[in-house]
Amino acid sequence: MTLKEKIGQMTQIERSVASTEVMKKYYIGSVLSGGGSVPAKQASAETWVDMVNDFQKGSLSSRLGIPMIYGIDAVHGHNNVYKATIFPHNVGLGATRDPVLAKKIGAATALEVRATGIPYAFAPCIAVCRDPRWGRCYESYSEDHKIVRAMTELIPGLQGDVPSNSRKGVPFLAGKQKIAACAKHYVGDGGTTEGINENNTVTSMHGLLSLHMPAYYDSIIKGVATVMISYSSWNGIKMHANHGLITGYLKNTLHFRGFVISDWQGIDRITSPPHANYTQSIMAGVSAGLDMIMVPYNYTQFIDGLTFLVKNKFIPMTRIDDAVKRILRVKFVMGLFENPLADYSMAKYLGSQEHRELAREAVRKSLVLLKNGESADKPVLPFPKKASKILIAGSHADNIGNQCGGWTIEWQGISGNITVGK
Numbered sequence: 001m002t003l004k005e006k007i008g009q010m011t012q013i014e015r016s017v018a019s020t021e022v023m024k025k026y027y028i029g030s031v032l033s034g035g036g037s038v039p040a041k042q043a044s045a046e047t048w049v050d051m052v053n054d055f056q057k058g059s060l061s062s063r064l065g066i067p068m069i070y071g072i073d074a075v076h077g078h079n080n081v082y083k084a085t086i087f088p089h090n091v092g093l094g095a096t097r098d099p100v101l102a103k104k105i106g107a108a109t110a111l112e113v114r115a116t117g118i119p120y121a122f123a124p125c126i127a128v129c130r131d132p133r134w135g136r137c138y139e140s141y142s143e144d145h146k147i148v149r150a151m152t153e154l155i156p157g158l159q160g161d162v163p164s165n166s167r168k169g170v171p172f173l174a175g176k177q178k179i180a181a182c183a184k185h186y187v188g189d190g191g192t193t194e195g196i197n198e199n200n201t202v203t204s205m206h207g208l209l210s211l212h213m214p215a216y217y218d219s220i221i222k223g224v225a226t227v228m229i230s231y232s233s234w235n236g237i238k239m240h241a242n243h244g245l246i247t248g249y250l251k252n253t254l255h256f257r258g259f260v261i262s263d264w265q266g267i268d269r270i271t272s273p274p275h276a277n278y279t280q281s282i283m284a285g286v287s288a289g290l291d292m293i294m295v296p297y298n299y300t301q302f303i304d305g306l307t308f309l310v311k312n313k314f315i316p317m318t319r320i321d322d323a324v325k326r327i328l329r330v331k332f333v334m335g336l337f338e339n340p341l342a343d344y345s346m347a348k349y350l351g352s353q354e355h356r357e358l359a360r361e362a363v364r365k366s367l368v369l370l371k372n373g374e375s376a377d378k379p380v381l382p383f384p385k386k387a388s389k390i391l392i393a394g395s396h397a398d399n400i401g402n403q404c405g406g407w408t409i410e411w412q413g414i415s416g417n418i419t420v421g422k
Contacts (some may be wrong), residue, residue: 003317005064006324007306010286012071012261014296015039015051023058023068026303029327030292031055032071032122033080034264035411042082045347048116053341060340067340069180069331074121075139077105077359078112078350079408083420085112085355086404090125090151092366094141099153101362106157108358110179111349117342119334120180122228124154126215127185133195138405140190145211152218155181162223169255172223173334177346180334183219185230185263187245188212198231198269208234217254225258225330229290231269238284240266246289259291259326267293279305283314291323351420 001009008027018031031052039051052070059068078084087093087105096102106124113121128148129140141151156162158181160174173180188201191212203211216227227250230239239245240262250256267285271277282305285293295302309315331337349355373379383390396402400421406413 001064001324003307003310003320004303005062005066006320007303007310009066009324009327010292010306010320011299011303012292012294012296013299015055017297017299018055020054020058020061022299023055024062026299027062027064027066028059028068028299029066030069030071030120032294032296033073034296035073035407036080036409038080038082045081045115045117045350046344048081048118049342049344049347050117052117056340066328067331067336069120069334069336070118071120071122071182072113072118073123073407074109074113074118074179075123075125075407076404077109077355078116079404081112081116081350082409083351085351085359086408086419086421087359088362088366089138089405089407090141091129091138093362094147094151095368096362096365097147097150098365099150101365102151103153103157104358105362106154106181108157108355110158111177111346112351112355113179114177114342115346115348115350118179119336120182120226121158122182122184123158124152124181125184126152126219127190128212128215129190129195130211131190131192131195134190134192135195135197137190137195139407143190145214148215149218152183152215152222155183155219155222155224159223159225162221166223167257169220169257170223171225171258171330171333173225176335176339180225180330181219182226182228182261183216183224184228185232186216186227186239186250186260187230188234188239189230189232192232200233200236202235216250220254220256225333226261226292227256227258228261228263229266231263231266238270240290241270241284241288243288251289257326258330259323260289261292262290262294264294264296266290279309282306283309286315286319286323291326356422 005027009029011028012030015031015033039047076089077087125139126148127140128145129137129143141148158179160178162172191201192199267281270281270284372381401415401418409418
C-alpha cells in the first residue's frame with residue numbers, strides 16, 4: 001500500500017461530504033452518519049442501503065478495492081432511522097439488572113442496523129456516571145461499575161458470542177446478521193469533576209483501574225471490534241493524546257487487537273482553543289495510538305497534515321502500519337472483503353413487531369418506582385383491578401420524542417411524534 005492509501009484507511013468522514021469520487025480519490029477507509037444525518041427525511045431501509053452501497057462502490061473502484069466501513073450511533077436501537085425500534089437508554093437498561101435482556105436488544109439492534117446496509121455501531125457506552133450533573137448520565141448503565149460490566153452483554157448481542165478458542169483481544173463478528181461494536185468512551189468520561197462534560201477526571205491509577213476500566217476488560221474479552229476515545233482528560237492529560245493509556249495500557253497490557261477510533265472531531269480538542277495547532281493535534285493523537293480519526297468534514301486538511309508528519313519523520317511509518325493493520329483486521333473479520341455490498345433482504349427487520357415486543361419488555365423491566373403513596377399503609381400501587389380511569393398527564397404523556405430523549409432521530413432528540421411508535 002502507498003502512504004496515501006494507508007492514510008486514507010485511517011480517515012473517517014461524514015456522509016454529507018462523501019461521494020463515490022471522494023471515496024476513490026482519497027482511499028477513504030470509513031464513513032459515518034452524525035446524529036440526525038440521514039440520506040432523506042423519513043428514509044426507508046432501501047434508501048439507506050442504496051446510499052451506503054454508492055459510497056462502497058467508490059471504495060471498490062480504487063486501486064486496491066479495499067471496502068470502507070460505515071458507522072452510526074445506534075445507541076438505543078437504530079435510533080437515527082425513521083420507523084426503527086427504539087429501546088430504553090442505558091440508564092433504563094441498567095435499572096433492569098438484566099444482562100440477558102441487554103444481549104437480546106443487541107441482537108435486535110444488529111438486525112435493524114444491517115437492514116439499512118450498515119455494519120458498524122458506535123455502541124455501547126460503558127461510562128460509569130459518578131455525578132448526576134453530567135448531562136450524559138442517561139448514556140451510562142449505572143454509577144456502579146459492576147452493573148456496567150454486566151451490561152456489556154450487549155456486545156455479544158451485537159457481534160455474536162466469541163468462540164472458546166478465540167485469542168484474547170482479537171475482534172470477532174459472527175456473520176452477516178451481526179455488526180461491529182464500539183466500547184466508549186475510553187476512559188473515565190463519567191467521572192469528570194462536578195460532572196462537567198468533556199472535563200477532567202481526577203483520580204489515581206488505582207481509582208481509574210478499579211472503577212472506570214473494568215467494563216473495558218470485559219468488552220475486550222467479549223471480542224469488541226473497536227474502542228472510542230473520550231473527549232475528557234485524566235489528571236489533566238487529554239485522553240485523545242494519552243499514549244500511556246491508549247498504546248501502553250489498552251493495546252499492550254490488555255492486548256486489544258481491534259482498532260481505536262477518535263470521537264467526533266476528537267483531535268481538534270487536544271489543543272486549546274480548538275484548532276490552535278491542527279498539525280500538532282494530529283501528531284499528538286496518532287502518536288498516542290489513534291488508528292482511525294473521525295475527522296469528519298475537513299478530511300483533506302487531516303490527510304495533508306498526517307502525510308507531512310510521516311514524510312518528515314515526526315510520526316514513524318511503523319505507527320501508520322499498526323493503525324492500518326488493525327483497521328484491515330476488523331474489516332476482514334467483518335467479512336467486508338467477501339460481501340462489501342448490502343441488499344434489501346434484511347429490510348424486513350427494521351421496526352419489526354418482534355423487536356417492538358422486546359422493547360415493551362425492556363420498558364416494563366426498566367420502570368423504577370420512586371414512591372408508593374404517602375405512607376406504607378396507604379400505597380397507591382397496585383391499582384385495584386376495577387379501576388375505571390387512570391390519568392396520565394404532563395408534556396411527555398403523549399409525545400414520542402420527549403419520551404425517547406436524546407439520540408433519537410436527531411443528536412439531542414427532538415419533541416413531537418418524530419418516528420413511529422405506540
